[in-house]
């Protein structure tokens with residue numbers, strides 16, 4: 081279980097509170113108006129935004145004092161955080177060793193995971209020689225290799241067209257299911273939330289609410305969400 085316990089965050093004049101928990105192995109969307117604090121909340125979980133008050137716990141262990149790289153999570157942003165000067169295989173290999181001194185066994189793991197996301201034939205290419213969807217797959221491959229139990233997605237597929245986005249969400253669902261990952265995904269698209277995430281956290285007016293069933297939330301949105309969705 082991931083617990084945000086009486087959490088309070090502040091960035092300049094912006095503040096956000098959260099008191100909620102997310103079940104291990106579940107997939108949860110974060111939805112809310114632009115500037116509501118969705119990325120800030122992921123940033124706090126990842127360790128980039130310090131908490132003013134409260135705690136973040138994973139299976140009862142406090143994240144405080146754990147640097148971002150030590151936390152049991154991976155994060156993918158919209159730009160996929162790929163290094164342009166490294167090949168696809170190297171970008172993925174970074175998930176295992178930042179200095180890229182991979183053992184033969186680790187190289188084999190990289191090859192295996194590239195196969196898993198359908199990029200076996202692209203290992204030596206640079207990210208710029210790939211389509212947007214393929215770049216997203218590289219980022220997912222790296223996450224898979226890191227094998228951290230929490231996956232944070234910050235509008236990862238926003239730049240992709242609808243069909244490709246649906247395909248990527250299915251891939252995330254498969255990979256998350258296989259690995260038993262806990263997924264938190266920021267999205268502006270209610271359909272994406274419905275597709276991947278049975279539950280949704282509504283972030284609005286300085287609060288992140290506890291997760292509720294996505295279908296129920298979208299079928300009968302509270303006023304704040306109604307405004308945001310333009311319903």
Ligand SMILES: Nc1ncnc2c1ncn2[C@@H]1O[C@H](COP(=O)(O)OP(=O)(O)OP(=O)(O)O)[C@@H](O)[C@H]1O
Nearest residue numbers: 091092093094112113114115116117118119120121
């Ligand atoms: N470094 C910063 N210093 C001060 N304020 C910041 C900083 N970063 C973000 N903010 C403010 O914090 C608020 C929350 O931003 P955040 O990016 O978390 O929102 P969001 O819900 O993810 O928005 P969007 O959907 O547009 O990506 C915004 O009002 C933003 O202007």
